[in-house]
Amino acid sequence: xxxxxxxxxxxxxxxxxxxxxxxxxxxxxxxxxxxxxxxxxxxxxxxxxxxxxxxxxxxxxxxxxxxxxxxxxxxxxxxxxxxxxxxxxxxxxxxxxxxxxxxxxxxxxxxxxxxxxxxxxxxxxxxxxxxxxxxxxxxxxxxxxxxxxxxxxxxxxxxxxxxxxxxxxxxxxxxxxxxxxxxxxxxxxxxxxxxxxxxxxxxxxxxxxxxxxxxxxxxxxxxxxxxxxxxxxxxxxxxxxxxxxxxxxxxxxxxxxxxxxxxxxxxxxxxxxxxxxxxxxxxxxxxxxxxxxxxxxxxxxxxxxxxxxxxxxxxxxxxxxxxxxxxxxxxxxxxxxxxxxxxxxxxxxxxxxxxxxxxxxxxxxxxxxxxxxxxxxxxxxxxxxxxxxxxxxxxxxxxxxxxxxxxxx
Numbered sequence: 001x002x003x004x005x006x007x008x009x010x011x012x013x014x015x016x017x018x019x020x021x022x023x024x025x026x027x028x029x030x031x032x033x034x035x036x037x038x039x040x041x042x043x044x045x046x047x048x049x050x051x052x053x054x055x056x057x058x059x060x061x062x063x064x065x066x067x068x069x070x071x072x073x074x075x076x077x078x079x080x081x082x083x084x085x086x087x088x089x090x091x092x093x094x095x096x097x098x099x100x101x102x103x104x105x106x107x108x109x110x111x112x113x114x115x116x117x118x119x120x121x122x123x124x125x126x127x128x129x130x131x132x133x134x135x136x137x138x139x140x141x142x143x144x145x146x147x148x149x150x151x152x153x154x155x156x157x158x159x160x161x162x163x164x165x166x167x168x169x170x171x172x173x174x175x176x177x178x179x180x181x182x183x184x185x186x187x188x189x190x191x192x193x194x195x196x197x198x199x200x201x202x203x204x205x206x207x208x209x210x211x212x213x214x215x216x217x218x219x220x221x222x223x224x225x226x227x228x229x230x231x232x233x234x235x236x237x238x239x240x241x242x243x244x245x246x247x248x249x250x251x252x253x254x255x256x257x258x259x260x261x262x263x264x265x266x267x268x269x270x271x272x273x274x275x276x277x278x279x280x281x282x283x284x285x286x287x288x289x290x291x292x293x294x295x296x297x298x299x300x301x302x303x304x305x306x307x308x309x310x311x312x313x314x315x316x317x318x319x320x321x322x323x324x325x326x327x328x329x330x331x332x333x334x335x336x337x338x339x340x341x342x343x344x345x346x347x348x349x350x351x352x353x354x355x356x357x358x359x360x361x362x363x364x365x366x367x368x369x370x371x372x373x374x375x376x377x378x379x380x381x382x383x384x385x386x387x388x389x390x391x392x393x394x395x396x397x398x399x400x401x402x403x404x405x406x407x408x409x
Contacts, residue, residue: 002180002181005044005177006177007173007175008175010173011037011052012048012055014035014172015035015037015150016055018148019056019125033147033148033149034148034151034167035149035150035151035172036150036152037171037172037173037174038153038154038156038168038173038174039174039175040156041154041378042179042185042188042192043175043177044175044182045175046076046081046129048175049065049150050079050081058124058125061122061123062122062123063082063123063125063126064084064089064126065082065084065128066084066089066126066127066129067083067085067129067130067133068085068086068134068277068351069085069130069280069351070085070273070277070280070306071305071353072351072352073274081127085273085274086128086134086142087113087267088270088273088274088275089119089126090116090119090141090145091113091114092113092114093113094114101334113267115141119145119147124147124148125147125148125150126142126145128152129153130153130350130351131152131153131165132155132158132160132167133160133351134151134160135163135164135165136164136166137163138163139166139167151167151171155171155174156371156372156375157350158347158350158369158373158376162278178192184206186206186207186208187385189205189206190378190385190387191375191379194371194374200389207383208381208384208386209385209386209387210387210389211386212389214388216241216246218246220342220358221242221246221247221342223386224356224357224386225356226343226344226349226354226380227342227343227344227357228343228346228349228360228377229343229345229359229362230360230363230364230370230373231345232324232328232345234362235324235343235344238342238343238360239342242340242343243340252320252321252340253289253321254287254299254320254338255284256285257283258283258284258340259281259340259341260281260282260284260301260338260339260341261279261281261339261344262276262277262336262337263319263338263339264332264337266336269310269313271306272306272308274306276336278348279348279349279351279352280303281304281344281352282301282302282303282304282306283302283304284300284301285299285300286299286300286309287299291314295317295318296314296315296316296335296336297320298312298313298314299312299315299338300312301313315337316333316335316337316338318330319333319335319337319338319339320338320339320340346376346377349377350376353382355381355384356383357377357380357385359374359378359385359387359388361387361388361389
C-alpha cells in the first residue's frame, strides 16, 4: 500500500485527534462537530480517508460514507467503503397507496420521506463525499443526529445547483500535492493547468487531446460517453443536431434507447436506495405513448450505473418536446421532467464521472466561474478527454484575462 505523503499524514493525524477529542467530550473549534478537507483531482482524497478509517480501526457498522447522488455512492463502494445516498441514510421511507389524480380509479404507491429520529446505535462517524454538492440545509439535517462528520470535497469545483454550500469555503485541511500514481495522468495534468492558469493549446496530452473543431458525425455517439458544455443553448443545439442528423428522429417524442437526464427531484420515487433526482442520466427502456393525451408519456428509465429500471414514470409531454427557451420558463411539473442527454451542461454533470468525455470549452464573463467550469468538466473524465477550444486563436488564459477585464463590476 502506498505511503501517506506529508499533507495526507497531517490530515489523518488531525482527524484522529479531533475524533478522539469529540468522543472524550471535548468541543474544540468553531465547528467542533465536523471537519472538512478539500483536495484537487489526483491528491488522494479517498485514499486519505481510507487510511484514517484503517488507523482508527473502525468496524463496518461504526462508520458510513454517503453522497448526494447515486453515482458518487457507487464510486465509494468500488473503493470498498460502506456507502449509501444521504437521503437513504437520514430518512425513513413510508409507502402509502394513493389514487392517481390523472387516472381516477387507479391507485399507485407513493414514497414519503420522514427524517429519522436517530441513526444506528453502533454508528460513530459519518463521512460525506462530494461535499460541494451538499447545501447548508442538507448539512444541518446531517448534523442534527449529533454524530461527528467529515466532509470531503474539492473547493475548485462548481457550487451546487440549488442552495448555498459553505462547508468547502474554508476547509480545515487542503491537499495540494498530486500523488505519484496520478502525476502522469493527463487528465490530472490538464486540471492542474486550469488551476495554475496555464494556457491549454491544441495538441495531444497523453491519451487526451485539445482540438479546434470536431465533425458532426457518428463519432459523437461512438467515441464519447457524454458531451459536456457550459451553456444551455449549446447543449440544446447539440442534442437537436444529434437527434435530427445522427439518430434521424423526426420529432422529440421519447423512444426506446434514448439517452435522457432527469431535471426535477422526485424523492418519492426510489429504486435500490436511489431516488429519482435532478441530474440522473440514463436510457429509456420502454415507452407507452397511449397516455400522451393525458399530458405525459409512460416510460421505464434505467440510470447508466444501475441494473434495474424506474418503471411507469410519467414524463411530461410538453417539457421533453420543448426547446431551451420554453423549458427555461416552464417551472415545476406534476409529471417527471426529462431532457435528452447526449450533451449536458457541466453543472448537471456534478457528482458524476464518465470514461470518455468531449468538452466544448466555453467561457463566461466571470473569470472564476469559467475556471471552475473548465476544472469541473475536465475532472469528470476518468479515461479519455477531448477538449474543443471555443476560440482556437487564443489560449484559455487569454480568454480568462479578457473576460476578467471586461466583466461587469
